[in-house]
Every structure is written in structure tokens, then in C-alpha cells.
Amino acid sequence: MNLKSVKQQLRSRIMDERKALPAAERSEYSAQVCRLLAENEQLARARAIMAFHPFGAELDIFPFVEEARTRGQEIWLPLTLPSDRRLIPYRYEGKHMLKQGVYGIWEPDPAMAQEADLSKLDAVLVPGVAFDRQGGRMGYGGGYYDRFLATLGSRPFLVGIAFSMQVIDKVPREPHDICLDGLVTESGFFQT
Template structure:
């Protein structure tokens, strides 16, 4: 089977399974994953972390974001420029500076937020549909994160964050796919 078709089939299956997760479990698993992320030594020691605003049935990482901000860490959220097919991170100070983006995802409003200095980035919490324990990540198919991550120098800590049901044996990978350093789920942090 064609690699793109395999990816699309896996993407559809995981998205449907994730949507079917009961709300009570989604809240419990999200809280546990956020605790594991907050306790991870390198994430806890990071000065600047790029995160994302959860969308749809994604794991809710807002508790992690609030804890990081409370302990003095700088949090960045990405603005998606669809026409240019890229992400630009902005410093996140609070909900007041967000607007709904083209995909319905809450993202920084450039009129209210300050663009982040990429040289200060220590870690990135990366969203995705599926992950494996070898650093593989499959996103939503737009390539926004792979393009963004490929341009980071020096390379920060790259961590996927998801429900354990999003971990698969092997994510189909292509040459442009950027590998992750670890994945955190409700069951803990897994080094890749």
C-alpha cells in the first residue's frame, strides 16, 4: 500500500478512537499527562517552551501551560500562516491575547502578542495524531510542525504529548519527518 494511504488510514483510525474517549477519562488522562510533563527534569528546567492550544479531542495541555507560567517559564503558542505554510511562535501571557485561527484553533493575535525570540527556545511540546517510541510522529498532514522544527538551531528538546492510545508500534516516516526526543502520556514520559 502507498505510504500516504497508510498514513491517512492510521490518521483516520486514531482520530476516531481519540474522539470516542469518554470526557471523564479525557480529563483524568490529560491531568496525569500534564503532571508527568511538569515533573520531567528538562521540561521543568526549560526557560522557554513552545506549546499549543488544544483543539477538538486533543489532550488538554492547558494545566501544564498554567503550571509552567506560574513557575516563571515563558510559554509560546504558534500562529499558523496557512498561505505560507508555516508557524510563528508568540509569547503567551493569557487568554485575552488569543483569537480563533483558520482551523478554529485558538492562537495568538499578533496585534496583542509579542513574537518570540527563537534563540531562547529550550523545548517544544508537539501535537500530533500518532506517535511511536522511536521518535516517530504523525501530524494532521499539513507539514507545519516538520517545517518549523527543521529550521530550529540549536535544536531544542522535542516532546510529543498525547493519550497513550495514540502510541503505535511504528509511525510511517518520510524523509522530511522530524524525530522527537520523547513522548509524554498519562502513563509517563517515554524517551525515544
């Protein structure tokens, strides 16, 4: 079986399992992850953090996003450009400046948001489907995050966000895949 098929089967299985998590558990685990993110010293020192708006059955990090904003940190959310297969981060100033993007994900409306200054980026909270404790991450298959991270001049602190059921022994990797520095689940914050 080729790598693409292996990834597709793994992606499908984990997304089905994640979708099957009861809403009460998803909410409880999301609160635990937000608390762990808020307690992390490296994230607390970050001036600018790129986050993401949760979609579907993803873990909800928005309580952390709002807390970081009240602490005076700059929060960015990505706008997805499918035609170019890339992400453009914009400063997040509140839910009023969001619109539903092409995948149904809430994203910044460029007419209401200011494009972020990439030289300020200190940390990126990275969504995904599967993760391992060696920094491996498997996304949704579009390559948006790997492509975005490869364009940065300096490397920010990269943290995967997941439920513990999304953590596997070894994520299938390709040469272009960028490894993460940490992973947070409801079970803890792990350096990779």
C-alpha cells in the same frame, strides 16, 4: 498501497478512536500528563517552552501551561499561516490575547502578542495524531511542525503529547520527518 494512503487511513482511524474517548477519561488522562510534564527535570529547566492550545479531542495541556507560567517560564503558542504553510510562535501572556485561527484552534493574536525570540527556545511540546516509542510522529498532514523545527538553529527538547491509545508500533516516516526526544502519555514519560 502508497505511503500517503497508509498515513491517511491511520490518521482517520486514530482520530476516530481518540474522539470516542469518554470526556471523564480524557480529563483524567490530561491531568496525569500535566503532572508528568511538571515533574520532568528537563522541562523544569527550560526557559522557554513552545506549547499548543488543545483542539478538538486532543489532550488538554493547558493546566501545565499555566503552571509553567507561574514558575516564571516563558510559554509560546504557534500562529498558523496556511498561505506559507508555517508556524510563527508568539509569547503567551494569557487567554485574553488569543483568537480563533483558520482551523478553529485558539492562537495568539499578533496585534496583542509579541513574536518569540527563537534563540531562547529550549523545549517544544508537539501535538500529533500517532506516535511511536522510537521518536516517530505523524501529525495532521500539513507538515507545519516538521517545517518549523527544520528552520531552528539549535535543536530544542522535543516532546510528543498523546493519549496512550495514539501510540503505535511504528509510525510511517518520510525523510523530512523530525524525530522526537520524548513522548508523554497518561502512562508515563518515555525517552525515545
